[in-house]
Amino acid sequence: MTTRNAGTHGSVGPNDEVMPYSDDETDDELDVSTDEEEEPVPGAPPPPVEIRPSEVGWKVKANDRAYHHLPEFDKKVFLCFKKSRYSGNVIKTYKYNVFTFLPLNLYEQFKRVANIYFLALLILQCIPAITTLPWYTTLIPLVVVLGVTAVKDLVDDLARHRMDKEINNRKCEVLLDGRFQESKWRHIEVGDVIRLKKNDFIPADMLWTCCCYRAQTQTACAMWKQRSLMGEYYCIFLLKKQKQMLLCVLLILVAAGLAIGHSFWYEEVGSNAWYLYDGREDSTSYRGFLSFWGYLIVLNTMVPISLYVSVEVIRLGQSKFINWDLQMYYAEKDTPAKARTTTLNEQLGQIEYIFSDKTGTLTQNIMQFKKCTIAGHSYGDPTTAEGVRLDRGKPVDWSWNRDADKKFQFMDNSLVACLRSKKDKEAMDFFRLLSLCHTVMVESKEGELVYQAASPDEGALVTAARNFGFVFLSRTQDTITIREMEQEKTYEMLALLDFNSDRKRMSIILKFPDGRIRLYCKGADTVIYQRLSPNSKHRESTQSALDKFANETLRTLCLCYKDISSSEYEAWSRKHMDAQVTMVNREAALDQVYEMIEKNLMLIGATAIEDKLQEGVPETIAKLAKADIKIWVLTGDKKETAENIGFSCSLLTEDMHLHYGEDVNEKLSLRQAKRRREPPTESRGKKKPAEPFFPEPGKNALIITGGWLNEILYEKKKKRRRLRLRRLGKRPPPTNPQDGQPMNEWEKEMRQIDFVDMACECESVICCRVTPKQKANVVSLVKKYKKAVTLSIGDGANDVNMIKTADIGVGISGQEGMQAVMSSDFAFAQFRYLQRLLLVHGRWSYIRMCKFLRFFFFKNFAFTLVHFWYSFFSGYSAQVAYEDWFITLYNLFYSSLPVLLVGLLDQDVNDRLSLKFPKLYLPGQQGLLFNYKNFFISLFHGIFVSLIIFFIPYGAFLQTMGQDGEAPSDYQSFAVVTASSLIFTVNLQISLDTSYWTFVNCFAVLGSIAIYFGIMFDLHSAGIHVIFPRHFTFTGAAANALRQPYLWLTIILTVGISLLPVICIQFLHKIIFPSIGDKIQRNRKRYELEMQQEARKRAPAFQRGLRSRRSGYAFSHSRGFAELIASGRSIRRRPLSRIGHHSSIREVSERAENI
């Protein structure tokens, strides 16, 4: 098979059935001959050549602690201090201890540009020549911000301390003094031999001593840490960053302008004013220079310190809301949703592409034996031709079988009857095969048999056999014991021909108790049918049953047998032995030997396993599609299976035109040929709007296999091909420049762009037979060329790459291991929660964050620019328009809480309406709520309000006097009036912007205003002046100003003019250009009533393709436990301890090079 593949590969086109290449292989790795993988069995004498550790690396002696303390393993750390090169097994994920917390945490915090910026500002404020605001205006907010962050870090670190302690104190058994003793994990040393039991966590990087794989297992913690660090570096709200840069530029320009103004003013006016004499002989330009820095300090509140901390608080809050959501909590497994990174929430509201795994994500990955066909008879679907359910189609009662798994259900009593009568030899053979031909491990737990299967499919099959009376009891290295209809029988296992992705079948050669030798084989239909004997019966009937099963999206598998004469076996056995000891290309040699015996097979029948769709998957996909989110399914499954799943989960619909690899390749090649003909200058220049790939109207869908994907994207591994050919003793074919290979990198890139463009024209895309690496490649292609926010969702180790590549990774915490969850940003138990995550939480987070940012910028523009207007009347002297303390506290107390609460709690429409109208999601994708337009609107709004806040009091103060004739137009009263107007304006403005008024919001708005007045009256009180006469100089200002009705009228007018135009414009805008959200909001009450009345959703009809789609057995990508079984090491005493997910084994073996 391998030979054939290698021979045909490339010349005909990729084989849809073949996985392109294995997961983690890279060209570099391929250079290393795999034959070096041999591992000295622990305890065996070390190789005779003494190698110095410093040159070569690590040298380990099993079960010899003293050896590793030898001085040769020490390395110099500092002067004469030496440390063992072998570190201990203590896990340390925490960052700080008691002594290092303060310095390290401050160091970490000051690594942020923002904090450095504010520190620099603080230093500027300490320079007497330029200080325009006292030091505390920056120091107090900075200390608060640093303090809040430090507390958060401290809490995080305490949690890590706790976790480390728990892990380090876990118990395990270590071989010491000749016997296994319990020890804590942290006491494990290099070279220790450890005994693990089933379900034990793996305490360290270890060698797998009971098989020849070298296992290096990364602990979950390490991975978690890696991911969370990555999360930190996603600075993700890119637009926001750019806007902050813009703000800084604006700040510098304004400050520079005012500084120039100051120079001119001083030249014209200031230098002539004797009362302004300050004893300095500075030139006017130098004064301007100082004024520039002064204004930089005054205007820095445009980018306030509290922004960062507020954003973090809001993100944390959104994450908590995700964690708390009961509607994303899976009660069956007691799994709540988990936001593992807090920085990505608002991006959840902007997703354009979802990349989903299939098995375990869309489906439950719980395999159930549903139907079968035995010798041409189909069982399990007992309906008449008219679809009437027959009598025998009731759940089978298993009480006759004491070994039966009670959870197993089968809907056809006739099969049981048929078996129990023991008449039907083929049915007996069918289940005998299922109970014998597998690599499942068994152990007995409290009298119950528990099976450990490499893939859920195998487990389902063996369990089915068990219920039908063929109970797999135990296995040794070369025997298998089953209970066949109450009769215990032991079969001698002569050979186990394991599964791999090329073979797509597995066989077992058994010696029956009566001496017969028989080969049992199960495998994918395509593979089996090629190898059937011409005498084999039931071909057509089985074929039609297979088609039927496949149409119902069942995973099918053909079963067959072959009787072998002992002479034939002897001959083959010798060849087998030879192949087993081959040093070069053992696998290929074995494959060839297997091929010899696996022919002329006799078909028994076929099984059909259901991989049930998860609940609500079609609805979720339909809903997400309505929200203009494109969903790509990337799966390792077969094309047919994937396609059928696509139909059943409404990803594909009957009105779609499906395009396959050949089709796509042709279109792309045409496009490329056209480009080649065009003069290069034109095509390289400004891109014309690309013409569509599918000019015909109608929906399109792309179904493409991994092989074609490589072909199309020129990702073919030439080196591997060469290598494989060399291994097989063939020369690589002469390279032909016309065979579709790219001429240069640019062409490759254009090809990729074309492919992405084409795929994005389609409603949905299914990539099947793709490796984890390809999954990640597809994601990165879309990310790169579409500049869109992408989300990957998956559940298994093979999805880790794509989860990490996408902007947002979602892990399904379900059947397979924890790898996907560990590398994800969000994790929950069911695919259907995705719609709530995106359409509700994502949308809300995005809207809240945008609203928050827009308002935050507005309120600080309105606040800061008043200084700018005041400059024109104060000689550009960087005189501030408010009291210093007001400036210090404005962002902390007076205006931040209401907007923070809007950022946390606001809902324009509730969750039910968000889900009912997926179109509400569109503004997020288009980034409509916070872009340059909105930013400038905020800016102009702020400028407008600052103008009003300055010029209305200015007009009112001009040449007037107080009620009692006393000094009326003094600076302090002016500052109180502007500040009060500002506080009223921003708090009422956020009230207008709040669409979800809870009592907390109400409390916050009123509270902010109350706090403002409370603090102001305190700071203006006699008492505080008595204590700090130099720092609190506004004594009595508030009381004096605010008892004048004239100033209250000024404040009211200011606030009125600031708010009324905004209300008017918003009202008109909502009437003339209503957004979707506005419309729904307007009819909110009606919709809610409708939804209440609406009956519960009816179950959607199971959609099935009308065309015949062949399904096939989708084997997992990796081999089973055969090698373990054959080696026999683990079996003799008791079944091997839990091996973890099979895919981790291979992952591990490849990492072994690093040890």
Next chain:
Amino acid sequence: MVKEENESPNRPDNTAFTQQRLPAWQPMLSAGIVIPGFVLIGLAFIGIGVALLITSRNIQVLELDYTGTEQNSPCFQCSDPDQQDCVCTLQFSINSLFEGPVFFYYGLSNYFQNYRRYGVSRDDGQLYGDLSYFKEPYDQCEPYRFDRNKRPIVPCGSVANCIAVYTFRLFQIVNGQQKEVPLDGKGIAWWTDYNIKFRNPTVTPLRNAFNSTAKPLFWPRPAYELDPSDPANNGFINQDFLVWMRRAALPDFRKLYRRITEGDYANGLPAGNYSLEIAYNYPVLSFSGRKMVVFSNVSWMGGKNEFLGIAYLVIGTLCVVMSVVMLIVYAKFKFPEED
């Protein structure tokens, strides 16, 4: 259905807060609120505007510029900076009773008391009467911190140093005779300034507190001798000093000089001719400033200022107009029933 607590320890709490179902009011800017609201606000603003405007119109103000830049100005002679102790007399007449109480202000224009560096050049610790600051004045008082002999200046800083010390005498000319109008200088500063913010050191006699300090360079007399006529009106709680030390917000400002509340003038200044004797001593020509005196009476809204009244009227009218516009737009864009 409901699982026991211990069965599902990870189950999130089902509270209104965690499930984001807090009871809330979701107001909309509906036409029913906005349009009547604008009408009401508009009418209210028009009402306030009318009241403010009428009040402001009823306030009498008399402003007399005596800078002396013009040839025909009585103070033209005095505006020469070389002149010392120049006194000029301003003649004016009042046609009808200037209702009392009349407030007598001095005004300066183009004078930047709000200049930042000028404004911070003071030591509120000193002014609070804290003797420790007498020895070591605030460094922001530079260049008016120490005199040439390194003696600390008290009160230090630009604001105090550049005080405008005026002496005005107002006479009514009755039958050719000058009849002095009594001016009341008490209580012209803020109560809080006089009683809390500014304080003399508790040393008697007051002059002892100022031992080994220097008077501000531009002052003719030290702080404890500011008002020779009233010993209680000296030091930092001198009323004129207090008024000056309260910085103006804008470069054109007036400060209260005296009230006219006593004797024959308790009801105001009767119609007639008046002369104002001005001790001209504060040069403003170098920075093109203007000097003036202002007589004014006040109302509940304070002094005369028509800006606020007019602004209220304009905004009120605009509100009413916009409510009509919004009504028209609303009627035109009657939203179709959408799905």
